[in-house]
Amino acid sequence: xxxxxxxxxxxxxxxxxxxxxxxxxxxxxxxxxxxxxxxxxxxxxxxxxxxxxxxxxxxxxxxxxxxxxxxxxxxxxxxxxxxxxxxxxxxxxxxxxxxxxxxxxxxxxxxxxxxxxxxxxxxxxxxxxxxxxxxxxxxxxxxxxxxxxxxxxxxxxxxxxxxxxxxxxxxxxxxxxxxxxxxxxxxxxxxxxxxxxxxxxxxxxxxxxxxxxxxxxxxxxxxxxxxxxxxxxxxxxxxxxxxxxxxxxxxxxxxxxxxxxxxxxxxxxxxxxxxxxxxxxxxxxxxxxxxxxxxxxxxxxxxxxxxxxxxxxxxxxxxxxxxxxxxxxxxxxxxxxxxxxxxxxxxxxxxxxxxxxxxxxxxxxxxxxxxxxxxxxxxxxxxxxxxxxxxxxxxxxxxxxxxxxxxxxxxxxxxxxxxxxxxxxxxxxxxxxxxxxxxxxxxxxxxxxxxxxxxxxxxxxxxxxxxxxxxxxxxxxxxxxxxxxxxxxxxxxxxxxxxxxxxxxxxxxxxxxxxxxxxxxxxxxxxxx
Numbered sequence: 001x002x003x004x005x006x007x008x009x010x011x012x013x014x015x016x017x018x019x020x021x022x023x024x025x026x027x028x029x030x031x032x033x034x035x036x037x038x039x040x041x042x043x044x045x046x047x048x049x050x051x052x053x054x055x056x057x058x059x060x061x062x063x064x065x066x067x068x069x070x071x072x073x074x075x076x077x078x079x080x081x082x083x084x085x086x087x088x089x090x091x092x093x094x095x096x097x098x099x100x101x102x103x104x105x106x107x108x109x110x111x112x113x114x115x116x117x118x119x120x121x122x123x124x125x126x127x128x129x130x131x132x133x134x135x136x137x138x139x140x141x142x143x144x145x146x147x148x149x150x151x152x153x154x155x156x157x158x159x160x161x162x163x164x165x166x167x168x169x170x171x172x173x174x175x176x177x178x179x180x181x182x183x184x185x186x187x188x189x190x191x192x193x194x195x196x197x198x199x200x201x202x203x204x205x206x207x208x209x210x211x212x213x214x215x216x217x218x219x220x221x222x223x224x225x226x227x228x229x230x231x232x233x234x235x236x237x238x239x240x241x242x243x244x245x246x247x248x249x250x251x252x253x254x255x256x257x258x259x260x261x262x263x264x265x266x267x268x269x270x271x272x273x274x275x276x277x278x279x280x281x282x283x284x285x286x287x288x289x290x291x292x293x294x295x296x297x298x299x300x301x302x303x304x305x306x307x308x309x310x311x312x313x314x315x316x317x318x319x320x321x322x323x324x325x326x327x328x329x330x331x332x333x334x335x336x337x338x339x340x341x342x343x344x345x346x347x348x349x350x351x352x353x354x355x356x357x358x359x360x361x362x363x364x365x366x367x368x369x370x371x372x373x374x375x376x377x378x379x380x381x382x383x384x385x386x387x388x389x390x391x392x393x394x395x396x397x398x399x400x401x402x403x404x405x406x407x408x409x410x411x412x413x414x415x416x417x418x419x420x421x422x423x424x425x426x427x428x429x430x431x432x433x434x435x436x437x438x439x440x441x442x443x444x445x446x447x448x449x450x451x452x453x454x455x456x457x458x459x460x461x462x463x464x465x466x467x468x469x470x471x472x473x474x475x476x477x478x479x480x481x482x483x484x485x486x487x488x489x490x491x492x493x494x495x496x497x498x499x500x501x502x503x504x505x506x507x508x509x510x511x512x513x514x515x516x517x518x519x520x521x522x523x524x525x526x527x528x529x
Contacts, residue, residue: 055243055306059244066184073176074130074180105152114163133171138167168222169217184222192244194211216276262338279350282355303358308365315348332386332389346403353502363415384412423462439476463479
C-alpha cells in the first residue's frame, strides 16, 4: 500500500516523457539566481507539513551560502619546459577554436574538438587536466551548459556533460576549482532538472536518463572534495540539497523503477551512481551519536526533516521492491537477483546508517513509524537472509556480501538501541526471526575480534532491558561473549578516541551505560547458574 501510494504520486511526472522523447534538451530553469533582488522560488516536490515548512524557511539561507564557498582555487603547478610548453600552446589554440566555433554555432566543429579533447584527458594525466582547466576549458563547458546556449542540440550538451565528468572525476583540483568559482549552483541546477520524472528507467534511454547518469558521479566528486576541503561548505551543500526538493525528486524517480524491466540482469548504473552520491551527501563527521540532538546544526536538521518528508528518499522501497519481485516465497536465492544488487543494497543500508550517525533517534522514529515499520522489518529480515545465503558461497570476509552483512547488522543495532518499541520488531514473523538470524550468523562473528566488534553491540542493543529478547538470544548464544567484549571495549575506548570507527562501541551504545549493561548481563548469568 505504501509503495503504491508513492508510485501513484510519482507517476504524475510521466507527463514529462513527451518533452524528453521529442529530443529537446531543456534549458536550465535556474533555481539559483545570483541576482540579489530576485526572489528564491519555492522548492519542488515538497508537501505541506511541519517538515516542509521548515525546509522552505531555510531554502534562501542555503541558496546564498552555496554561491559563496570558501574553498580556494588551486594554484597553478610548476611546469617543465619543452614538451609542456608545446602542450599548453595546443590547449590554448584548442580553446580559441572552440570559442570561434561557438560564436558561429558550428556544432560539428565543437563536437570534433570536444571528442579529441576528451580522448586526451581520459588518460588521467594530471598535467593535461591542469592545463585544460587553466586554459579555460571548465569555464567554457559550464557556459555551454547554461541557458545562454539554448540553440545547441541535445547531443552537444550531452557531450559537454561527458567532458565535464572526465575533467572533474579525474582531478581533485578541477573539483576544487568548480567549488571555488561558485559553479556548484550551476551543476545543482542541472541535477535538479534532470532527476525529474522516470530518469532511472533502464528502458527509456532518454536524454534525462543519460544526463543524470553523467551528472551523478560529478556531484559525488564535488561533495567529497567539499567535505575534505571545507566542512562548512559541505554542510551548506547538505542544507541546500535538503531544502531544494532534490531528495523528493529522487524519491519519486526511485519509486518508478520497475525491477521486471531490468536489462542485462543489473540494476541501472544511474541508480547505483545516485546511491553513491547520496552516500557522499549524507556522511556525518561527528564522532559521538549520543547526547547530540540538542546541538544539531541547521543543515543537519534540514537533512533530517527532508529525510522524513521524503519517506527516507524511498530507499527501503527501492530494495524491498526488488526483494518482493525476486523472491516470491520465503526462500531467498541470491542467484536470481540482479548481479549488482549487493552493491546497491550496501549503499542503501549505509545511507541509513549515515542518517543514524546524524541522529539515531530520528532514524528510529522514521523507520518505526506506522507507515514504515512493516517495510523496515521486511528490509532487515530479508537482507539478513540474502547475506547469509550469499556468504555461504564465499569464505572471503572482504567480499561485497560480507560488507553488506556488516552494514545490515549495524543498521539493526541503530534501529533498536534504547528503543523498546523497535526492539519488539526483532521477534516479528515466523522463525527464524531477525533476532534468531543474528544469533545464527557464522561462528567468526562470535570468535573473531574484528567481527565481534560488528555483532556484539547490536546484540547488546537488541537485548538491553528487554527480557524477551534476552531469553531468545540466550537460547542460541551466550551473552558472556558480549559482557567480555564490553569490558574490553570500554577500556579501549578510554585509551583511543581519536580515530572515527562507525562500528566502535562508543558509536553504538552509550558508554555511560556500559557498566550498567555489564552488571545486567552478569545478573542474568547468576540467575542461570
